[in-house]
Amino acid sequence: MSQFLEMGGYAFYVWSAYGVSTLVLCYGLLRPYLDHKKTLREISLKRRQHKRDLND
């Protein structure tokens, strides 16, 4: 296991490359996921306000 982590002496390079990739790719999915929730919230809020305005 420790031999695997050492990557033949290139541990720093190999793991930092994979680390950056993991961060960037996770962010790339998290961002639209959160945006989706936010968009749904905002639209439903706007619609409710619109209905209230019509009733007044």
Added chain:
Amino acid sequence: MIMKWLHKFSSPPYFYALSGKLIKWLSVLLVAFLAAGLYGGLVLAPADYQQGDSFRIIYVHVPAAWMSLFIYMVMAVSGTIALVWRIKLAEIVSVCSPPIGAGFTFLALVTGSIWGKPMWGTWWVWDARLTSELILLFLYLGLIGLYTAIEDKRTASRSVAILALVGVVNIPIIHYSVEWWNTLHQGPTVTKFDKPSIHIDMLIPLLNMAIAFKLYFAIALLMRSRNELLQREQNGRWVEEVLEGK
């Protein structure tokens, strides 16, 4: 038949519902290919006889670089379709692609730099391959900036499509840069007409990772397109049903 299906698929409520299901199924596939690619690349593949274990960076670097070009082509083609036939969905695809493409271009540059340090002795050289890839990153960022800067979404999409088309000239330059100019960057080992000059045990994980990254792009693109569609069509009646079904 195909046209009929395309027409149905591009209707907003149908696309919204179907893409939701697609995202789930593609995610399962993504996990499978990613697991196979990472296990094959980090554990099963033998160390390179010249580069030792540092060559394992190839499994994120090369698929990311391929994606940076592939996404650009997807964006340019859908942008053209949007310009010529005014198909809404094509427009959405072309404006949702740049952020994903920028991510992969950034990764190709960073992982390449991390690989370059132990192999070439430097993080960066201003050679043709690296410079043209950096220009690609700026192109993507420019497209994102252009889209957010223009208020009217239809006008913004059209501007993005036109700028994307102008930038297409950079794509063959990136691909052939290692053959046209002298460079530190190694030549292609897979994408050439000859037999790939890479051992099969090293090649299979690379192909798995390439498929995984394609799936990732499809998922990210569908997610972003759904958001864009919701925002553009927020007054449509089908959105009401989406909100109720939530």
